[in-house]
Amino acid sequence: MKVTGIWVYPIKGLCGIPLHNARLGPEGVQYDRRFMLFKVKENGDLQKLQLDRFPACSRFVPELVGDDIHVRYMPPEVPLVPWCPEQSVVLRVPLDPNLSGLDKQVINLHQALVNAYRMGDSFDKWFTACFGFETIFFYIGDERRPVLGTNSPRSQPMVAAAPPTQGWLPYLYSYIWGGYNYVWGGRDQRQAEPDWLAFADMAAYLVVTEKSLRNVNARFSNTDNAVDIVKFRPNVVVDGEVDFDEDFWAELSIGGRPVLALTKLCDRCTSLNVDYDTGRFGEGEKGTLLKKLMADRRVDRGAKWEPVFGKYAFLVDGLDGADVSVGDEVAVTRRTAERPAADWAYTDKTIARFYRYS
Template identity: 75%
Template structure:
């Protein structure tokens, strides 16, 4: 197999950027999902902006130019909001902003808490004008979100969000880092604003299976918002992948299946949910792709992954050889407790 495409999404939910070469780090493709947008409610509460609830995200084009993200809003033929000057302005967002003067904001994304940075009024006002409702742009900086369940090969074990009474933080952290035998352990994995894992891998072979179900014409792989696309050998064979080697070395530990949502039904040309068959892609997968017993009501397409143990980073390119070096006999089971608000916590720094 070979890599056929690489995608990065610096601002989560907006259109992805295709790459020919990329650096893969522990938290994903370099610069992936380091920024995120939120809608401001009438009570001041923030609600995450993601494609499954805000299909208009598909009309925002982003690209990396030098040390900036350039964002353009492209109004569809049937406008979503009234015309405004901001729609013809290219927003320039620094890839590595100076956070020293930025306000902080605690965010809960799938019960993973993080104290992120608000980028400020200039950026908020541009997105507000283009979306048509109050919007803020947040940057994660060097902060971290925890990984729950067994999505990561190095997830932190379940533990209280605060140290036990009368113990204090120092012995609590020492016991976590060194364990009962004082043996050092690898640092647990963590996330930026990626949903559940650092990487999402999909195959063109599985896409061909999906497209065979459609009479109105094929859909593009962009609908599935992958990081890495490979050509594949068998339809949905990735369900059973446990490790991928890229360019001759073990690279990705493949952990969980990617359960899909209504973002698949978005029509990128209109910025709305699709009409007719264009709005039925999720339903098309329901008949035989609800194969994850941990999330039995959602169909699966693609697989999540993290860098393998001992690998801090690697450079890859479209065309690199991909080999499945480990497999499982059964599909993994979803165990991220994303609906359980009682377990919400910050990453425990070690």
């Protein structure tokens, strides 16, 4: 198998940016979901801006240009909001903003709390004008969100698949002892810091396959309604060999070495039904993608009402980073015997907490 796509989403909820190569870090693809938008509700509460509730997010197109993100608002043929001058302005967002003077505010995203930085009035006003409601723009900076439930790879039971290229002996060490580092003469007792997140929902990466996408697209009676992989908002796309085999993948080696530990299934929502051309939910068969998956993809025992497409992942234990390119060879080096079950109680406010540095 091969890597056929790499995507980064610098601003959570907005369109992604395709990459030919990327640096993978513990929090995701470099610059992934470092920024996030919230709607200010009438009572002052914040509501995250994502496609499932705000399909207009699909009309904001970011681009990486030097040290900035350039964001363009693309009004659809049938406008979503009245025209305003800001719609013709390209917003420039620094990838690494100066944090001095920025106010901080506690953000609760799926009960994983973080003290995020408010980017300021000029950014808020641009997004507010383009969305048509009061919006606040946040940057995560040097802060971290915790991983809740058993989404972290260290708690996943695994069974061995084919050995990776480094041979059986170190592979068995890694399998038996759960990914600790080793030194001659005994075990190195040092452990990696706990996994952490930027503004990604529940994991640092999302892996999907083109093979499974073809299975989904075969369900449309009109081939003009077939969907692109962008609907599933992946970070790493693999060509794949068997429909939905990724449900059971536990580790992927890329370019000859273990890189990604896959943990939980990705349970899907109504964002799949958004028509990116109109910034609205799709009409007719274009708005039925979620329903088409409901027929046979409700396979997550922990989220029985939501269909599954793709799998969440983190870097393997002990790996600080990896450079990955489209075209790199991919091998499944560990598998799970059964599909994992979701256990992140993201509606339970009693589990909300901050990241604790190790």
